[in-house]
Amino acid sequence: MNGDNGIAIDVKGLTKSFGGREVVHDLSMQVKRGSIYGFLGPNGSGKTTTIRILCGLLTPDSGEGTCLGYDILRDAEKIKRQVGYMTQRFSLYQDLSVRENLEFVARLYGLADARGAARDMIKRIGLSGREEQLAGELSGGWKQRLALGACTLPNPQLLLLDEPTAGVDPKARRDFWNEIHALAADGLTVLVSTHYMDEAERCHEIAYIAYGHLLAHGTVEQVIAKSALTTYTVTGEGLNELSAGLTGKPGIDMVAPFGTSLHVSGRDVAALEASIAPWREKSGLHWHQSSPSLEDVFIELMGRSKDNFQ
Amino acid sequence: MSAVDHPAPRRDIRERFGFLRRSYAMLIKEFIQLKRDRVSFAMIVMLPVMQLMLFGYAINTTPHHLPSAVLLQEDSDLARSILKALENTAYFRFLYEVHDVEDFDNLLKSGKVLFGVEIPRGFERAVRRGDRPALLVAADATDPVAASAAIGSLGMIVQTALKHDLYIGDPPEMPFEIRAHARYNPAASSSLNIVPGLVGTILTMTMLIFTALSVTREVERGTMESLLSMPIKPVEVMFGKIVPYVLVGFLQAFLIIGIGVGLFGVPVLGSLFLLALLSTLFITTNLSIGYTISTVVQNQLQAMQMSMMFFLPSILLSGFMFPFAGMPTWAQYVGECLPLTHYLRIVRAIMLKGASMQNLHFDTLALAALMGLAMTIAVTRFRRTLD
Numbered sequence: 001m002n003g004d005n006g007i008a009i010d011v012k013g014l015t016k017s018f019g020g021r022e023v024v025h026d027l028s029m030q031v032k033r034g035s036i037y038g039f040l041g042p043n044g045s046g047k048t049t050t051i052r053i054l055c056g057l058l059t060p061d062s063g064e065g066t067c068l069g070y071d072i073l074r075d076a077e078k079i080k081r082q083v084g085y086m087t088q089r090f091s092l093y094q095d096l097s098v099r100e101n102l103e104f105v106a107r108l109y110g111l112a113d114a115r116g117a118a119r120d121m122i123k124r125i126g127l128s129g130r131e132e133q134l135a136g137e138l139s140g141g142w143k144q145r146l147a148l149g150a151c152t153l154p155n156p157q158l159l160l161l162d163e164p165t166a167g168v169d170p171k172a173r174r175d176f177w178n179e180i181h182a183l184a185a186d187g188l189t190v191l192v193s194t195h196y197m198d199e200a201e202r203c204h205e206i207a208y209i210a211y212g213h214l215l216a217h218g219t220v221e222q223v224i225a226k227s228a229l230t231t232y233t234v235t236g237e238g239l240n241e242l243s244a245g246l247t248g249k250p251g252i253d254m255v256a257p258f259g260t261s262l263h264v265s266g267r268d269v270a271a272l273e274a275s276i277a278p279w280r281e282k283s284g285l286h287w288h289q290s291s292p293s294l295e296d297v298f299i300e301l302m303g304r305s306k307d308n309f310q
Numbered sequence: 311m312s313a314v315d316h317p318a319p320r321r322d323i324r325e326r327f328g329f330l331r332r333s334y335a336m337l338i339k340e341f342i343q344l345k346r347d348r349v350s351f352a353m354i355v356m357l358p359v360m361q362l363m364l365f366g367y368a369i370n371t372t373p374h375h376l377p378s379a380v381l382l383q384e385d386s387d388l389a390r391s392i393l394k395a396l397e398n399t400a401y402f403r404f405l406y407e408v409h410d411v412e413d414f415d416n417l418l419k420s421g422k423v424l425f426g427v428e429i430p431r432g433f434e435r436a437v438r439r440g441d442r443p444a445l446l447v448a449a450d451a452t453d454p455v456a457a458s459a460a461i462g463s464l465g466m467i468v469q470t471a472l473k474h475d476l477y478i479g480d481p482p483e484m485p486f487e488i489r490a491h492a493r494y495n496p497a498a499s500s501s502l503n504i505v506p507g508l509v510g511t512i513l514t515m516t517m518l519i520f521t522a523l524s525v526t527r528e529v530e531r532g533t534m535e536s537l538l539s540m541p542i543k544p545v546e547v548m549f550g551k552i553v554p555y556v557l558v559g560f561l562q563a564f565l566i567i568g569i570g571v572g573l574f575g576v577p578v579l580g581s582l583f584l585l586a587l588l589s590t591l592f593i594t595t596n597l598s599i600g601y602t603i604s605t606v607v608q609n610q611l612q613a614m615q616m617s618m619m620f621f622l623p624s625i626l627l628s629g630f631m632f633p634f635a636g637m638p639t640w641a642q643y644v645g646e647c648l649p650l651t652h653y654l655r656i657v658r659a660i661m662l663k664g665a666s667m668q669n670l671h672f673d674t675l676a677l678a679a680l681m682g683l684a685m686t687i688a689v690t691r692f693r694r695t696l697d
Contacts, residue, residue: 052696055539056539056695057535057538057539057695057696058695058696058697059695059697076694077541080539080540080541081541083539085536085539087532087535087536087539089532089535090532091531091532091533091534091535091536092533092536093531093533094531105540108540108541108542109540109541150536
């Protein structure tokens with residue numbers, strides 16, 4: 001479709017500054033049609049800005065690319081017709097009811113039968129019986145469902161979801177992700193930003209962005225493999241001392257507690273082995289090498305990018 | 311816990327000055343916020359300066375240079391002398407000289423002149439014969455303040471001015487009679503002046519505020535982000551936001567006019583349809599100006615302040631509170647830029663003078679132009695992105 005070879009988003013060199021501060025720097029990415037693309041990164045890393053550029057809400061200072069085959073600079077209006085954008089903050093009308101909000105969106109997109117479309121969507125998102133409730137009175141989980149319903153109502157080809165599950169309980173989060181997968185199975189492309197590692201692992205591909213720079217991308221396995229991180233998991237007594245003792249030693253890039261265990265990671269295997277050698281003999285500590293988790297990789301990436309860009 | 315851990319005197323002081331300490335914290339915070347809010351800061355300076363200028367310089371309850379017309383049915387030296395004398399008083403300024411009664415009436419009806427002097431045929435001859443003919447003076451009394459001051463001074467002026475001009479020596483009494491006619495409001499009833507004026511003032515205030523808040527409210531509640539990501543054009547947003555309030559404004563106008571007619575006996579001499587049509591134009595003009603305000607301000611407080619900044623001169627310079635003709639030229643120019651000025655002329659003309667569309671071309675065009683200007687600014691100012 002549109003001669004884009006199955007690529008929904010294809011952008012190069014996006015840069016955007018606010019008041020002299022560069023929020024997105026030379027960002028390039030490709031998202032395949034029908035895939036779920038996870039967008040990860042710390043707060044203020046430029047995720048929201050990138051999403052807003054993609055749906056035409058912001059104009060990049062430089063860079064180019066296409067979204068659903070349309071030029072992001074020239075065809076913003078055409079892109080808007082095909083894209084559903086779910087904002088980070090609830091942005092439907094709090095003083096309209098569930099039904100009225102959906103009918104408003106349906107009419108705006110010029111759907112033939114706005115009432116019917118809204119009615120079907122209410123059923124689909126499980127809000128039957130709450131049609132006449134004001135959107136502002138809904139709980140967090142219901143608001144999120146309504147927002148998803150509103151942005152899928154005009155049958156978009158691309159969904160941009162900005163931290164859709166922030167502040168939502170685990171059950172609602174799981175339901176939400178099942179819905180996302182069902183939509184992707186129907187051919188919809190989904191770009192979703194999140195802070196949750198378990199959600200990242202449910203994406204087909206992920207990208208890690210920090211301080212406006214895209215630091216890693218690919219499938220979860222690829223990102224972990226590319227990090228070339230060696231990780232040891234330590235359990236036992238005196239983990240606090242161990243943590244204090246190892247931090248900052250050569251070859252130790254990251255020391256992080258995970259429940260009752262401590263993860264010790266580094267990219268330089270030899271230096272890492274040398275630094276932990278004195279502690280490995282210590283009684284009461286159990287060491288075993290493990291593959292790094294996605295979280296290890298990200299925290300390490302974040303620590304590294306902080307040194308480079310701040 | 312022992313007293314050693316927490317030295318007693320110190321805790322005492324903290325508690326005694328707790329009120330001051332917390333108030334101080336609040337005070338510092340308020341100052342910082344005030345400093346950041348540039349528009350509020352500008353208001354603190356602008357509002358008193360504007361009020362002083364308007365009340366001090368622009369407003370003058372004794373009007374002068376009233377736009378006047380003369381209906382000349384004979385061209386005699388005496389007639390010229392009288393007109394000259396009237397003009398010399400600085401009360402009147404003769405803008406039109408007509409020879410036809412219908413033209414004369416239309417000038418008064420359309421509000422182009424507030425004053426008309428009629429010199430009848432055979433006037434000079436009648437004076438010479440000592441017949442004491444009547445000099446007819448018609449004043450537009452829809453604004454009784456403006457009219458009465460001028461009428462009151464008329465007799466004296468003419469007599470003094472003509473003293474050395476008249477060839478019949480020093481006359482013991484006026485050689486002619488001045489017959490003043492306060493048109494449209496012979497009883498000089500102030501409710502006849504105020505009720506139509508109130509229609510315009512109330513509409514200005516409410517319409518402005520309704521739309522001035524409309525865009526900023528969307529921005530503040532976060533719904534703008536969603537709205538901008540959807541395929542809707544700025545013009546469409548504007549029309550969608552203006553049209554419902556046209557009906558609200560219409561209801562309001564109906565209410566005020568209804569009460570005015572029912573309780574205060576204000577007549578509606580002209581066509582109700584024309585009144586409704588031009589009121590709709592005025593309502594839409596104000597809504598577009600409010601909407602324009604909404605696209606330039608940052609938040610709802612600023613929107614309210616900007617509306618006030620527009621409303622204040624509207625009341626003072628439109629001719630609602632003080633006679634338009636009494637203001638200096640610069641203030642009249644400012645007044646011409648305000649929709650209320652034109653609507654006041656329209657509504658007074660239709661209700662009290664029975665004016666028809668042909669009398670109101672200028673004010674109708676002015677309103678339409680102001681509306682077009684406001685809408686153009688609003689649509690170009692409306693930001694389609696969050697940049």
